Amino acid sequence: MKYITKEVRIGIAGIIALCILIYGINWLKGIHMFQPSSYFYAKFENVNGLTKSSPVFADGVRVGIVRDILYDYTNPGNVLVEVELDTELRIPKGSSAELVAELMGGVRMNILLANNPREKYMVGDTIPGTLNNGMMESVAELMPEIKNMLPKMDSILTSLNTILGDKSIPATLHSVEKTTANLAVASAQMKNLMSKDIPQLTNKLNIIGDNFVVISNSLKEIDYKATFQKIDATLSNVKTITEKLNNKDNTVGLLLNDPNLYNNLNETTANAASLLEDLKANPKRYVHFSLFGKKNK
Template sequence: MKYITKEVRIGIAGIVALCVLVYGINWLKGIHMFQPSSYFYAKFQNVNGLTKSSPVFADGVRVGIVREIFYDYSNPGNVIVEVELDTELRIPKGSSAELVSELMGGVRMNILLANTPREKYAIGDTIPGTLNNGMMENVAKLMPKVEQMLPKLDSILTSLNNTLNDKSIPATLHSMETLTANLAVVSSQMRGLMSKDIPQLTGKLNTIGDNFITISNNLKDINYAATIKQIDETLANVKILTEKLNSKDNTLGLLFNDPSLYNNLNATSANAASLLEDLKAHPKRYVHFSLFGKKDK
């Protein structure tokens, strides 16, 4: 132990600290140095800003990380991405690697697993890759349309500003306020009408309806045939009476149609009037009265 000097101890401690630092940095990057893993390659024409140590997902679950990104100088226009995946993951033939642009600017790799479990990629094989800009691609497609709409929006805003600066707007708003107040008053009156007058009117209408029903029932019970028969008989009797009054073969007919009866009655009335006048003028001619029984000549 005498050979383990202070300097050796410091060196050993430095080496251990360096190893711990390297392991910690790799662990923070998602690289597990002592965990077995398998390596695959994915070929892209553009990695769109993909960085090392980026997570790799399959069906939404993290299954590995990006270990290395390098340009394929032997085949220009292609970028090779080395990914480290879990050893338990099996990649069927027909699967592909997809780069998805996220909303915050990052890029995520997804392994799109095919449904062919019999055939699979071996460790170290190259998987075809595709680029999916996602929402950012849709936004980029919308930008030309937005640029075309900007002049129209500017014109709409100018027209709206001119409309709002119109002096008639405050008067219109005041009129609307007055109209709203009037509508509130009318609504209150209508509410009172509906709560008081309408129920009374409905009750009266119900009473009138009941009376009509009663009258209808009474009219339904009337024997119209007998009533009409009685009316016809009465009219026939009136007709017979009228014919007899117009005829001279009966007493009433003679009384109404013979002028001599009228003349006789007129003469009799005149004679009666003359007799009354003579009676008033000469009562002694018609009445004899004596206290002692003497008769006047």
């Protein structure tokens, strides 16, 4: 122990502190130095701002980190991303790595696992990568359409300002206000009608309906067959009387159809009228009255 001097102790403490510092920095980056892991490469045309120590997800679960980003100078336009993944993660053949642009500007890597239980990528293999701009790409695609719509929007706003500046708009609004007030009055009157007059009318209609029921029941009790038989008998009698009146073999028929009787009655009436006139003109010729009596002439 006498060989462990103060300087040695300081050196050992410095080494230990340096190891702790390195471990702490890697731990903060998400790198677990003493945890076993496997590494793969993902090939992209553009990493779109992906940084080292970025988390890697599979089905929404963090399964690793980005260890390094290497630009392929021999094949420009290709970027290799070294990914450290958990050793328990099995990457089937046909899987791919996807870079998703987040809304706040960050980039996240997702491992899209394929359904291939037979084949898998080995440690150090290269996985194909794709770039998905997500919502930002959709917004970028909409920008040309929005740009084309801006002149139309400007024209619409101009027309709207012209319409709103028209002096007839306040008058129209005033008319609408009056119409609304009239509708409110009509609604109140309708409410009054519904609460007072309609029940009375309904009651009267119910009474009329009851009367119709009574009349209907009375009509059901009528013997229509006997009634029609009586009507037929009456019509038959009327027909018989009419035939007799038109026939000359009876007194009434002769009275109605014999012209001689009509002429005789006219002649008798004329003689009676002539006799009455003569009686009025010469009453002494037909009436003789004397107190002492008189010889006949």
